[in-house]
Amino acid sequence: MSTAAPRPAAEDRLWSVDExxxxxxxxxxxxxxxELQLPDAQGCVLVEDVMVPVxxxxxxxxxxxGYAVRVADVAGASEEFPAALEVVGDVAAGQAADLLHVGPGQAARIMTGAPLPPGAEAVVPVEWTDGGLGEGPVSAMRARSLAPEQAAGHVRVHRPAEARAHVRAKGSDVRAGDxxxxxxxxxxxxxxxxxxxIGRAFVRVRPRPRVVVMSTGSELVQPGEELGSGQIYDSNSFALTAAARDAGAIAYRVGAVADDADTLRSTIEDQLVRADLVVTTGGVSVGAYDVVKEALEHVGDADEEGAGVEFRKLAMQPGKPQGFGSIGPDHTPLLALPxxxxxxxxSFELFVRPAIRTLMGLGDVHRPTVRARLTADKALTSPKGRRQFLRAAHxxxxxxxxxxxGSHLVAALAHADALIVVPEDVESVEPGAEVEVVLLG
Structure with missing residues (x-):
């Protein structure tokens, strides 16, 4: 678990996005x-360099x-005048390389991945030979089906080969000590x-953060259920759980919690056992049923010193109401989103994703940003003093x-792969102007 510093008292002021x-x-x-085994380490971040032991x-x-040969023995070989070589044996993958030796006028039948035997300088593919049948060239499929005793004896090679042809050199991928x-x-x-x-069974990593996501609101119904009067489907918990996984976390979605402070507080406490980060959505504004604020505003009074959640107003659009702090005995971070x-x-992209990437131990926790030319039918307007984030296609x-x-337009969000950023001191952006863009894909 992460350890939170003591939270300062909440201030009745407008916070900037950066603050x-x-x-x-x-x-x-x-x-x-x-320390994790390899299958469990996927998606985790290494905390130390890994050196190559072999x-x-x-x-x-x-x-x-094909056949392992000496270059001189196949020089000048052709369909009309093939090189006839004595086959001294087979070399299979997993076999020791020094069980046989290829001398002048000799060849060894060799399989893909098998060690090059001493004396051999190159490999000629089986398609360049008669497959040891004493006839014309054979197909690779036919040659692979031959038993060792059928291929033993002699082989005719119909093409020359350069030194090291079809040979994977020792250390050609990575060398010991790299x-x-x-x-x-x-x-x-x-x-x-x-x-x-390279033989590593375990690695030392920072584990993937465990993120618990929950929506709040008595109006929320789970997809697949029938909607009643005044109800809507819960999409936020699905979106944020998917976004947390996309950021690299192990995410757990909790069903929507009704507008009851005691129920919400109890649900969050139950989830702390599997959470490195808790994310809630809804109930952070100034409405009569904003239960997240009611449930968590004074949670620090009962918890260890320094725990607690602050609710703030940010100079941004959308996403003005936000909450952040830590809860429980391990000071588990909690981000309360609109x-x-x-x-x-x-809000997830701006605040939660960087928090997840920080928990992972990554150096760069932010989405990439670029400058791009605005294509629009009319000028974009933005409220003065607010940093606006507009869904966009880049x-x-x-x-x-x-x-x-509008903050409710989910369909438009599904077709966006970027956010246009309009600074706090800009109220209008004309078509053709260069703007900052946050890339989401």
Whole structure:
């Protein structure tokens, strides 16, 4: 669990986006490293460099099914005048390389991945030979089906081969003593493959953060159920759970909690056992039923010193009401987001995603930003003193708004892959102007 610093008293003022984010990142700490087996380490972040103990591949080996030969013995070979070589034996994958020797006028039948035997300088693919039948060239499928005694004897090679042809050199991938992976690397499938290939069964990583997501509101109904009068489907918890997983977390979605402070407080307390971070959505404004504020405003009074959640007004649109603090004996961070779908998602991208990436121990926790030319039918307007984030589609140096500015427009959000950022001191942006863009994809 992360350890939170004592929370300052809430101030009745307008916080900037940067101030709120800085406060979050100054409080959240990377999770403690643990040792994990490779299958469990996917998505985790390395906390130390991994060195290569043995070269990869560890020996010269064949990249083809064929015959290991000496270059001089196949020089000038052709369909009309093939090189006839004595087959001295087979070399299979997993077999020791020194069980046989290829001398002048000799060849060894070799399988893909098998070690190159002493004396051999190259591999000729089976398609370049008669497959040891004493006839013309044979298909690779037919040659692979031959029993060893059928292929023993002699083989005719119909093409020359250069030195090291179809040979994977020892250490051609990585050499012993090289650095395989740097600390800070996120372990995806290719990195797991490399670790396994160099013989690592365990790695030291920061675990993926466990994030609990819950929506609040008595009007919320789960998808698949029938809507009653005045009810809507709960989309926020699904969106934020998916976003948390996309950020690298292990995310748990809790069913929507009704507008009851005691129920919400009890639900959150029950979830702390599996949470490194708690995210709520809804109930942080000034309405009569904003139960998140009611449930958590004074939670620090009963918890250990320094715990508690502050509710703030931010100079941004959408997403003005926000809450942040820590709860429970382990001071688990909690971010309380607005309930409108767009406000909730934008707030996640700006505040929750960086918190998750910080828990993971990553150096760069922010989405990439670019400058792009605004494509729009008319000027964009923005309230003075607010940093506005508009859903947008970005492509090839240009960006266009998607949907309106309403915080409830989920359909427009589904077609956006970026956010246009309009600074606090800008009230209008003309088409063709260059704007800052946060890339979400």
């Amino acid at each position: 709120h984010l800085e406060d979050i990142l100054a409080t959240v700490r990377p999770l403690e490293p643990i 070269s990869l591949p560890p020996f010269d080996n064949s990249s083809m099914d 650095r395989a992976l740097e600390a800070g690397t996120v372990l995806g499938p290719p990195q797991i493959a490399l670790l396994a290939a 309930g409108n779908p767009v406000s909730s998602y934008v 492509a090839e140096g240009s960006v266009r708004p998607v949907g309106g500015a």
